[in-house]
Amino acid sequence: MSALSRGIRAQAKRRQVQYSFLFMSANGGQLVQITSLIDMGVIRPVVDRVFPFASTKEAMAYVEAGRAKGKVVVSMRES
Secondary structure (H helix, E strand, O other): OOOOOHHHHHHHHHOOOOOOOOOOOOOHHHHHHHHHHHHHOOOOOOEEEEEEHHHHHHHHHHHHOOOOOOEEEEEOOOO
């Protein structure tokens, strides 16, 4: 991982900011717990915008522009 993050660590050092890498893996048990919390309303995801599947390219551009204030959803179904 050190070799893979060498470039970003160098950029962080030049900008005098701290950078750390967090490696994660999917955990089915945790995902079930999170789903339960969402279903109960304990966790409420913030949805910024919903794009139809045909507008996936525009959705990605929106995310990359850094304007999103929540989750950006690409819907596979007509709303």
